[in-house]
Amino acid sequence: MLARVFLTRVLEPGDEAGGRWVRELGAGEVVRRLRDGGRPLPGVSARRWAGIRARAARAEPERDLAVARASGVRFVCPGAAEWPGQLDDLGDARPLGLWVRGRAGLRMWALRSVALVGARACTEYGSHMAVTLAAGLAERGWVVVSGGAYGVDGAAHRGALGAGGATVAVLACGVDRPYPRGHAQLIGRIAEQGLVVGELPPGEHPTPSRFVLRNRVIAALTRGTVVVEAAHRSGSLVTARAAQRLGRHTMGVPGPATSALSAGVHELLRGGAELVTDAAEVVELVGEVGELAPERRGPVLPRDLLEPAARRVLAALPGSSAAGPAEIARVALTTQDDAIARLYELRALGYVERHGDDWKLTRQAVTSVREGRAAR
The missing domain is CATH 1.10.10.10 (Winged helix-like DNA-binding domain superfamily/Winged helix DNA-binding domain)
Incomplete structure (x- = not known):
């Protein structure tokens, strides 16, 4: 485990070359080469080798674990009892491990989970739909997974919490450093009632690329992804497309045809995603055989x-x-x-x-x- 903790400080999330090194050589051997500075790892340029060697020189895995423990955070490795096996579908882009804050078991929660994602600057309609969907899923015993951001993410987390249900926030930074700061209270509440998860070690800050790479974890962790509102260039579409590549259910909530914040969702629907309007329709797709949404009919005349x-x-x-x-x-x-x-x-x-x-x-x-x- 210590070797993987070391590598979370050295390699960026989703680094497929790093994942390949760990798969072929083992985490311990990769760490040894980085520390010894001998023969470079396969396929790495001299410039990159110097960069990751500089990071390796500053890595202190024992300290990271001590800081994590003081914050109530644990490190979960692939192969551990709590590790969600569906993350292995990411191949060499699989996380080296996950830092987890909260008392619940991540593996069990992930088995019955749905991602709800969407625009940060969402409309009242988007916020309402996210809250309603999340509450409905929570009431049906499903775990709501999102990214802890403003807009749809925050509304989804609040909807699940408000219904007394379970929710997981997957962050693009250290789980001991809530981001965005305006959601510090919300993320703290999620840690108490649910789980806060991330790939980065304590104290690490988010970057644009880390947000994008975080989305693959949300997609792989869950049974399906629902996009509530998204413009054409929304990061939530990255999550949806990752879900499609992984063979997960991909769903979209339609909005007004004139709304730019629904244009990305409509494009997703035209590309084969399933249209959903409530929690029952989501569960019909991601749930077990027989969990059917009620038949929609007009009034009987x-x-x-x-x-x-x-x-x-x-x-x-x-x-x-x-x-x-x-x-x-x-x-x-x-x-x-x-x-x-x-x-x-x-x-x-x-x-x-x-x-x-x-x-x-x-x-x-x-x-x-x-x-x-x-x-x-």
Whole structure:
């Protein structure tokens, strides 16, 4: 473990060359070469070798572990009981290990988790949808994973916490240094009620590239990723595309066609992501067989309870004038005798009235027919 702690201080997250060194040579051998300064590691340029050697000279893994323990943080390595095996899908870009703050077991929580991500400068609609989705998922026993940022991320965490559920914040910095600072209280609450996770050792600060690389962990850790609001260049789309590459479910919440903050989501949906509007629809995709969302239907109208033949005859009557049985039968695609029988049935139910030899819709029926046409 100490060798991997050492390497989290030396290698950047997602460094595939570093991951390959660890896979082929072992973490201990990589550390030995970095400390001894002998033969460079395979495929590394002289300039890069000098850079990572300079980092290695300042690495103090024992100190990092001591600082972490003082902050209630533990280090989880691949192969450990708490390690989420799905992170191995990242191949050589797999984290060297994860710094974890919080009492829950990361592996068990990750088995039933969903990522909720989106725009930092989200709209009220985006914030509302993130809170509602997160609360609904939490109430169904799902863990909500996000990045702890402003906007959709923060709303997702608050929605899960507000429902008394579980949530995980994956940070692009040391987990002992909450970022953004305006979310220090929220991240502290997540650490108490959930988990705060990161690849970087204590004290490390975030950078733009670290935010991007953090997103692959969110995607790999969870059963699926939901994007609530995202512009065309949103970092949350990086998470969604990483989820697609990993074979995870990728979902999007549609927004107004005129909203630039939903343009990225709509592009994602056109590219094959699943459209979702509530927690039940998310669970239908990521959950077990039989966890189906309820069927969406409009209101049941009185005319819906009629037999199909009677509905056809009713629909064949003009909206504001009377018609004879022969004309009604022709429009309803039935015989005149059958049409007359259905008309008497409909009169008994209050839908039609007789005017000499002709028939006309009652006021109640006119309203019912209009509602039926509007529902289509």
